[in-house]
Amino acid sequence: MNNRILSILLFLLLPQLADAQAVIDRVNPTSWWVGMKNTSVQLLVHGTGAGTLTYSVNHPGVKLVKTNVVENINYAFLDLTISPGAKPGIVKLVGKRGTQTLTQDWELRARDNEPKGQGVSAADFIYLAMPDRFANGDPANDLFADLRDPYADRLNPFFRHGGDLAGVTSHIPYLNDLGVTAIWLTPVLENNQPLTNENGTMRASYHGYGFTDHYNVDRRFGGNEAYKTFVHEAHTAGLKVVQDAVYNHVGNSHWFIQDLPAKTWLHEWPSYTNTSYRYQPITDPHASELDRRITLDGWFVPFLPDLNQQNPYLANFLIQHAIWCVENFGIDAYRIDTYMYNDQTFMNRCNAALLAEYPRIHIFGESSVNNVVDQAYYTRNKIDFPFKSNQPGTLDFVLESAMLDALRQPVGWDTGVQRLYQTLAQDGVYQDPTKLVTFLDNHDHDRFLSVIGEDFDKYKLGLTWLLTTRGIPSMYYGTEVMLKNFKDPTDAEVRKDFPGGWAGDKKDKFKAADRTPRENEAFNFVRQLASYRRTHPVLQTGKLMQYLPENGLYVYFRYDASGTVMVASNTTDKPLTLTTKRFAERLDGFTHAKNVLTDEAVATLAAVQLPAKTAVVLELLK
Ligand SMILES: [Ca+2]
Ligand SMILES: [Ca+2]
Structure with missing residues (x-):
């Protein structure tokens, strides 16, 4: 049959099929609210022939402004306005075609009192956990035979292990005790993806970065209700919740990938094209358009299709979903996956929409770069780039590598602790560097303890910097009980189950009695510093003054009207006595101090004893 005959046949048959079937x-969003600042919402309506229906809505305060159709007749996009006086309840969406009338219920809700969009700031300390690997609170939801990946197997590092939201919720008291004030979970939305073959190994989407339905939390994590419960319990305990957003791609089993609304929904290439993972073409004024397109529109991996956020219906879909999650679950901040590979104009629009509804919300993306200029591009900055990002914060990858270099490189003119000093010395490019989220490792990097050669002195040094310098500190789960490993042979090595998160684990490191003396020392060290930071605004909002490092000695101060804290670090292998005359500018008027880590009194400030590879944190007193 040639194409012309096929087209004629389809032309004759389709209307009848649509009529009959x-x-x-x-309908997405699955619900919306009365009283949002933006009174418009666009409903994506899907179903066989949904785009061939004529829609009407008869509900107090709700108006159907326009019905939009696209090339796939299975979609309609309905533009609604919801007046402040609209009546919460079930809205009947009526679709008619010929003699057929369809009625679809859609929920319009009143806003609830759960705190939402509270933001995270330098007053917070974020704990990053992977729910599949943290704790299994409900063994009944570990696997489902009707999902595309019906397995759970803790002995396989690439499969799901059964951890879930109930497991995180039940350890909120542990996190409270540790002193964290916010929890960031890797994504919890449904990933109904089959196992994928990655470099010859079958792997599950346990990490969560391949959404298949934006409006359902994965059943294996406990579903929407478990997430609501988790957020509510976290808030009740004084903890905020950071959601991991993914705008760049979805899983290739996503329901809308199975029935694409339009050719322009995705970045489609004549043949498969991966992103180069090179970020320079985005900021480079000399870049070729081809290099830019490959970086931005190339696919992250073959099973994560790259979304075209310039499609206006897709852009609305993603933005409304971001708002829906804040409003529905009560989340407080967003971490954004692969920030660089998104359309940056779309990102600005999305950030602005979130900030318009929730002025205090914090947003910080993953931009894995190796220099301050490229990092500044993705947040509010003072550089004259042709594109100006409105993102309030960003993850501070440059400071991460600088802190690690300070611990692993020998002291030199531009090496060792100079790297830390020199990185912070470039903060002038940011509008507000205190909004950057700092870290020593994460789920994609070698674990901190291994990078520093499992040296406990260096472990304490790094954590001291993390918890006393500028920014919003975050810590990867298990660092407090000295989990270690390189990504060798794969990242599964840095995503091990938290010991004690599963019934029957030999050791329960959530409990002090099951931790070794060294692990308790580590846990208590983190807790001590976190507690001090939490109760001393000077470490949150105080100014930072740093002095040029000399021979591996690095001194900085945090100070404001409420007090002054001096952090002196000896990054060398030898004990040293630090003469403090050079710091008179900040020491003026202070005569003695309290050692924040030991609570000991320090009688004189003339000289500070610094054993090899240690930092002292001194609260200066008059
Ligand atoms: Ca489970
Ligand atoms: Ca992209």
Whole structure:
């Protein structure tokens, strides 16, 4: 059959098929609220022939402004306005075609009192956990035979292990005790992806970065209700919640990938094209358009299709989903996955929409770069780039590598602790460097303890910097009980189960009695510094003054009207006595101090004893 005959046949048959079979099987967002600042919402309506129906809405305060159709007749996009006086309840969406009338219920809700969009700031300390690997609170949800990946196997590092939201919720008291004030979980939305073959190994989407339905939390994590419970319990305990957002791509089993609304929904290439993972073409004024397109529109991996955020219906879909999660679950901040590979104009629009509804919300993306200029591009900055990002913060990858270099490189003119000093010395490019989220490692990097050669002195030094310098500190789960490993042979090595998170684990490191003396020392060290930071605004909002490092000695101060804290670090292998005359500018008026880490009194400030590879944190007193 040639194409012309096929087209004529389809032309004759399709209307009848649509007439006979038109259905609505999905409306996204699944609900919305009365009283949002933006009174417009665009409903994606999906189902066989959904785009061939004529829609109407008869509900107090709700107006159907426009019905939009796209090239796939299974979609309609309905532009609604919801007046402040609209009545919460079930809205009937009526679709008609010929003699057929379809009625679809859609929920309009009143806003609830759960705190939402509270933001995270330098007053916070974020704990990053992977729910599949943290604790299994409900063994009944570990696997489901009707999902594309029906397995759970703790002996396989690449499979799901059964950890879930109930497991995180039940350890909120542990996190409170440790002194963290916010929890960032790797994504919890449904990833109904099959196992994928990655370099010859079958792997599960346990990490969560391949969404298949934006409006459902994965059943294996406990579903939407478990997430709501987790957020509510966290808030009740004084903890905020950071959600991991993924705008750049979805899983290739996502329901809308199975029935694409339009050719322009994705970045499609004549043949498969991966992103180069090179970020320079985005900021480079000399870049070729081809290099830019490959970086931005190339696919992250073959099973994560790259979304075209310039498609206006897709852009609305993603932005409304971001708002829906804040409003529905009560989340407080967003970490954004692969920030650099998104359309940056779209990102600005999305950030602005979130900030318009929730002025205090914090947003910080993953931009894995190796220099301050490229990092500044993705947050509010003072550089004259042609594109100006409105993102409030960003993850501070440059400071991470600088802190690690300070601990692993020999002291030199531009090496060792100079790297830390020199990185912070470039903070002038940011509008507000205190909004950057700092870290020593994460789920994609070698674990901190291994990078520094499992040296406990260096471990304490790094954590001291993390918890006393500028920024919003974050810590990867298990660092406090000295989990270690390189990504050798794969990242599964840095994503091990938290010991004690599963019934029957030999050791329960959530409990002091099951931790070794060294692990308790580590836990208590983190807790001590976190507690001091939490109760001393000077470490949150105080100014930072740093002195040029000399021979591996690095001294900085945090100070404001409420007090002054001096942090003196000896990054060398030898004990040293630090003469403090050079710091008179900040020591003026202070005569003695309290050692924050030991609570000991320090009688004189003339000289400070610094054993090899140690830092002292001194609260200066008059
Ligand atoms: Ca489970
Ligand atoms: Ca992209």
